[in-house]
Amino acid sequence: MIRHLLSAGDLSLDDATLVLDTADEMARLTEGRAVKKLPTLRGRTVVNLFFEDSTRTRTSFELAAKRLSADVVNFSAKGSSLSKGESLKDTALTLEAMGADGVVVRHSASGAPYRLATSGWINACVVNAGDGTHEHPTQALLDAFTMRRHLGELAGKRIVIVGDVLHSRVARSNVLLLATLGAKVTLVAPPTLLPKGVDHWPCGVSYDLDDALAGADAVMMLRVQSERMSAAFFPSAREYSRRYGLDSRRQSLMPPEALVLHPGPMNRGMEITAEVADSARSVIVEQVTNGVYVRMAVLYLMLAGTNTTEEA
Amino acid sequence: MSRDLTGAREVLDGDDVARALTRIAHEVVERNKGATDLVLLGIPKRGVPLAHRLAQRISAVEGIEVPVGALDVTMYRDDLRLRPARALEHTEIPPGGVDDRIVVLVDDVLFSGRTIRAALTALEDIGRPRAVRLVVLVDRGHRQLPIRADHVGKNIPTSLAESVKVRLTESDGHDGVLLDKPAREQREPAETAASEVQP
Amino acid sequence: MTPILIQNARVLGGDPQDILIDDGVIAGLGAGLGKDGATTIDAAGLIALPGLVDLHTHLREPGREDAETVETGTLAAARGGFTAVHAMANTDPVADTAGVVEQVWRLGREAGHADVRPVGAVTVGLKGERLAELGAMAESAAGVRVFSDDGLCVHDAQLMRRALEYVKAFDGVIAQHAQEPRLTEGAQMNEGELSGRLGLRGWPSVAEEAIVARDVLLAAHVGSRVHICHLSTKGSVEIVRLAKERGLPVTAEVTPHHLLLTDELVAGYDPRYKVNPPLRTADDVAALREALADGTIDIVATDHAPHPVEAKDCEWDAAAFGMLGLETALSVVQHTMVDTGLLDWAGVADRLSFAPARIGRCDTGGVPHGRPVAVGEPANLALVDPSTTTTIDPSTSASLSRNTPYEGMKLPGTVVATFLRGRPTHQAHQITGGTAGGNT
Numbered sequence: 028m029i030r031h032l033l034s035a036g037d038l039s040l041d042d043a044t045l046v047l048d049t050a051d052e053m054a055r056l057t058e059g060r061a062v063k064k065l066p067t068l069r070g071r072t073v074v075n076l077f078f079e080d081s082t083r084t085r086t087s088f089e090l091a092a093k094r095l096s097a098d099v100v101n102f103s104a105k106g107s108s109l110s111k112g113e114s115l116k117d118t119a120l121t122l123e124a125m126g127a128d129g130v131v132v133r134h135s136a137s138g139a140p141y142r143l144a145t146s147g148w149i150n151a152c153v154v155n156a157g158d159g160t161h162e163h164p165t166q167a168l169l170d171a172f173t174m175r176r177h178l179g180e181l182a183g184k185r186i187v188i189v190g191d192v193l194h195s196r197v198a199r200s201n202v203l204l205l206a207t208l209g210a211k212v213t214l215v216a217p218p219t220l221l222p223k224g225v226d227h228w229p230c231g232v233s234y235d236l237d238d239a240l241a242g243a244d245a246v247m248m249l250r251v252q253s254e255r256m257s258a259a260f261f262p263s264a265r266e267y268s269r270r271y272g273l274d275s276r277r278q279s280l281m282p283p284e285a286l287v288l289h290p291g292p293m294n295r296g297m298e299i300t301a302e303v304a305d306s307a308r309s310v311i312v313e314q315v316t317n318g319v320y321v322r323m324a325v326l327y328l329m330l331a332g333t334n335t336t337e338e339a
Numbered sequence: 340m341s342r343d344l345t346g347a348r349e350v351l352d353g354d355d356v357a358r359a360l361t362r363i364a365h366e367v368v369e370r371n372k373g374a375t376d377l378v379l380l381g382i383p384k385r386g387v388p389l390a391h392r393l394a395q396r397i398s399a400v401e402g403i404e405v406p407v408g409a410l411d412v413t414m415y416r417d418d419l420r421l422r423p424a425r426a427l428e429h430t431e432i433p434p435g436g437v438d439d440r441i442v443v444l445v446d447d448v449l450f451s452g453r454t455i456r457a458a459l460t461a462l463e464d465i466g467r468p469r470a471v472r473l474v475v476l477v478d479r480g481h482r483q484l485p486i487r488a489d490h491v492g493k494n495i496p497t498s499l500a501e502s503v504k505v506r507l508t509e510s511d512g513h514d515g516v517l518l519d520k521p522a523r524e525q526r527e528p529a530e531t532a533a534s535e536v537q538p
Numbered sequence: 539m540t541p542i543l544i545q546n547a548r549v550l551g552g553d554p555q556d557i558l559i560d561d562g563v564i565a566g567l568g569a570g571l572g573k574d575g576a577t578t579i580d581a582a583g584l585i586a587l588p589g590l591v592d593l594h595t596h597l598r599e600p601g602r603e604d605a606e607t608v609e610t611g612t613l614a615a616a617r618g619g620f621t622a623v624h625a626m627a628n629t630d631p632v633a634d635t636a637g638v639v640e641q642v643w644r645l646g647r648e649a650g651h652a653d654v655r656p657v658g659a660v661t662v663g664l665k666g667e668r669l670a671e672l673g674a675m676a677e678s679a680a681g682v683r684v685f686s687d688d689g690l691c692v693h694d695a696q697l698m699r700r701a702l703e704y705v706k707a708f709d710g711v712i713a714q715h716a717q718e719p720r721l722t723e724g725a726q727m728n729e730g731e732l733s734g735r736l737g738l739r740g741w742p743s744v745a746e747e748a749i750v751a752r753d754v755l756l757a758a759h760v761g762s763r764v765h766i767c768h769l770s771t772k773g774s775v776e777i778v779r780l781a782k783e784r785g786l787p788v789t790a791e792v793t794p795h796h797l798l799l800t801d802e803l804v805a806g807y808d809p810r811y812k813v814n815p816p817l818r819t820a821d822d823v824a825a826l827r828e829a830l831a832d833g834t835i836d837i838v839a840t841d842h843a844p845h846p847v848e849a850k851d852c853e854w855d856a857a858a859f860g861m862l863g864l865e866t867a868l869s870v871v872q873h874t875m876v877d878t879g880l881l882d883w884a885g886v887a888d889r890l891s892f893a894p895a896r897i898g899r900c901d902t903g904g905v906p907h908g909r910p911v912a913v914g915e916p917a918n919l920a921l922v923d924p925s926t927t928t929t930i931d932p933s934t935s936a937s938l939s940r941n942t943p944y945e946g947m948k949l950p951g952t953v954v955a956t957f958l959r960g961r962p963t964h965q966a967h968q969i970t971g972g973t974a975g976g977n978t
């Protein structure tokens with residue numbers, strides 16, 4: 028297993044499968060059981076270092092760490108030195124002095140977790156919990172976990188990812204992970220919301236959502252922020268949702284068992300209608316539950332053993 | 340007794356294993372005065388098929404279905420930090436749970452006792468059995484904790500440098516127990532992790 | 539001052555000759571020169587170049603003396619073989635008045651390691667709104683001829699046109715930092731496949747090329763010369779080439795780092811590689827080298843941009859743009875241009891001394907630079923040993939800052955000595971061998 032989880036692209040097929048299988052066991056162990064706490068990470072300290080507000084992701088990591096009996100320290104941008112402009116480096120040095128074993132970091136700057144992991148400021152394992160418009164590997168893992176639970180192995184499965192790919196760390200991580208798992212990914216977005224060089228990514232690209240949905244096993248809708256409108260990425264919310272939103276008509280273009288995913292938080296009525304979000308094939312709520320299992324798996328695999336990587 | 344190609348000595352062959360399990364099945368029933376309230380939990384990997392075989396034998400004798408499951412103890416081990424994190428094995432608790440049952444833990448080799456210590460802790464998180472008993476196919480000695488088995492297939496005195504390898508049809512194609520000579524330090528890591536605990 | 543006799547130096551890479559320096563000028567040039575009482579330097583195997591002239595240096599003083607001062611920056615310049623540097627105007631306060639440029643010029647005189655030629659801001663406070671008092675700066679003691687809002691682009695076309703026209707009165711030149719601002723809002727690195735993958739906001743080539751194209755057309759229209767700072771893309775090269783073919787009055791510079799480094803270095807998010815304009819692709823690097831070789835690009839300018847440790851020891855987005863350049867420039871040029879056969883040492887002398895002095899109009903006047911290595915000329919010289927290889931160690935830099943992108947790289951060539959009007963401003967080690975007439 029890798030020492031830091033910075034990019035979904037760092038996971039080999041074996042690593043990714045190990046995480047998903049481990050998450051499966053975490054789910055079996057904790058689902059419906061009276062006792063929800065495992066002693067595995069007793070005495071280890073996990074720091075949630077959130078330079079950017081995200082109650083959902085932080086809570087998910089916190090729950091995961093606590094279920095494994097780790098000590099959890101939350102550093103959030105609000106009410107701490109982080110909001111007073113303390114540098115990433117100083118914060119890292121503080122965490123090191125506190126004896127953090129794992130640092131879960133969310134940052135608005137792409138690559139900030141790389142700096143933490145590679146600049147020699149700390150010895151702790153670093154888990155990227157979302158960095159700028161770069162990556163969000165545990166989100167991709169929980170998406171894959173959720174899809175795998177319903178669809179079986181993902182090799183050969185057709186997954187459509189729709190929306191603001193340009194600014195989406197979820198899309199980047201999903202494309203990399205799903206490619207490793209052998210799924211066929213198609214990105215659908217207006218050309219303005221696709222990054223330059225996307226044609227070199229391990230996936231297909233389409234501007235036509237109706238077309239892409241036929242035969243899909245799952246569709247993942249990305250959040251589109253209405254601020255993008257003022258920056259002329261698209262003319263209006265109405266035009267966006269007409270061309271790229273998921274409504275019941277579009278859902279019916281997919282096979283009846285196809286899944287609907289959304290990393291949240293949703294803009295109901297913008298990229299997805301309430302009807303679809305609440306439909307029987309929507310696994311959006313389940314994604315949240317699965318997030319805890321996947322993060323337990325990641326924390327277990329990265330923190331339970333020795334810090335060496337010599338053995339598989 | 341024979342030697343396999345690797346130079347390891349076979350201390351139990353397939354028939355020996357079958358006989359030992361049959362005997363243990365009877366012992367368990369006798370001790371429990373029947374099969375009522377029994378739950379068999381195998382400790383992965385090789386404890387699980389052994390638990391299933393025992394359950395079959397007990398059912399055959401008593402004519403009732405014996406719940407059987409698996410209890411992975413990886414996350415309860417006290418040696419987690421001594422090596423890289425390991426993949427988890429399946430834990431499968433039978434639908435009736437373990438509360439107020441007689442839980443029989445089944446493992447292939449009893450060595451330091453630390454696996455069983457972990458299993459007892461894991462069991463605590465699952466429920467409160469009326470009693471817990473322990474079945475092992477092989478007891479090789481060298482206990483580091485005050486733990487003993489209730490039913491043993493065979494006691495095999497060993498040196499610390501030796502290793503005991505249990506082969507089962509379900510995972511290895513045939514049944515047998517091998518005692519590996521200390522000469523070579525080479526070990527299959529997976530085997531080591533699965534069937535014994537290094538002291 | 540004692541005369542200095544440099545023996546067996548290969549002037550501009552030619553056959554070995556002796557150079558006699560007396561009273562600040564080159565007093566003799568030829569084989570087997572002698573001069574009683576002169577200090578001799580054995581320069582066998584060394585290349586003698588005219589003192590290098592940097593058209594693009596950030597000395598940070600006044601305002602950011604924690605990053606660099608005129609004293610330390612010019613010391614770094616001397617170590618790099620430079621005898622004159624043009625100090626960019628984006629200081630605090632901005633060099634947009636005669637007072638500030640004279641202050642910088644005077645600080646340079648006091649330091650004495652290299653002549654400092656201040657660059658004046660084009661617009662007041664670099665705000666891009668109204669012209670600074672260009673004439674006053676030109677007439678000041680600093681004698682400013684190069685004007686630039688470097689760091690920022692003079693993006694308003696009308697303002698740029700006026701600036702180009704206005705400086706004709708005193709033979710000035712506008713040095714444009716070509717960056718279309720709307721296309722580069724929040725830009726962090728070259729826009730390409732890698733920026734998409736890394737999730738870093740792209741700085742597209744077209745944002746440079748659009749301004750380069752506009753400005754050569756504007757310059758042609760008003761009959762003024764324009765200088766393009768740190769050209770970084772293949773497309774810009776093509777535009778400048780076309781402009782020169784049409785005889786338009788455009789000159790261009792390339793930095794050492796754009797001749798050597800590519801955007802692939804950004805992949806680890808190490809802000810040492812964060813620079814503006816950003817590191818581009820290998821394709822761009824090849825085009826820039828070729829353009830420097832064929833003269834489409836006129837000069838190499840360092841864009842020496844010191845930053846304190848905390849400006850780089852942070853996440854990529856928060857880091858400052860810029861890299862050190864003065865001490866490593868010649869090594870990078872040797873590595874990328876000379877050792878590859880693209881340019882000979884005479885070409886190096888042209889691109890790093892003659893041409894930049896001409897563009898900056900400091901090749902004439904009281905203290906000229908970029909003059910030929912000839913008898914009667916000021917003894918501004920750099921002696922270079924091209925045979926060495928050095929592993930770059932930032933801790934040995936004369937600069938106050940440490941933000942070199944070449945740390946740990948092995949680069950060829952050492953500047954052994956630099957002379958400013960006959961006075962040694964840098965000696966890598968004790969090179970004087972005794973006095974002439976005796977043993978050497």
Ligand SMILES: [Zn+2]
Pocket residue numbers: 688689690715767768814815
């Ligand atoms: Zn610039």
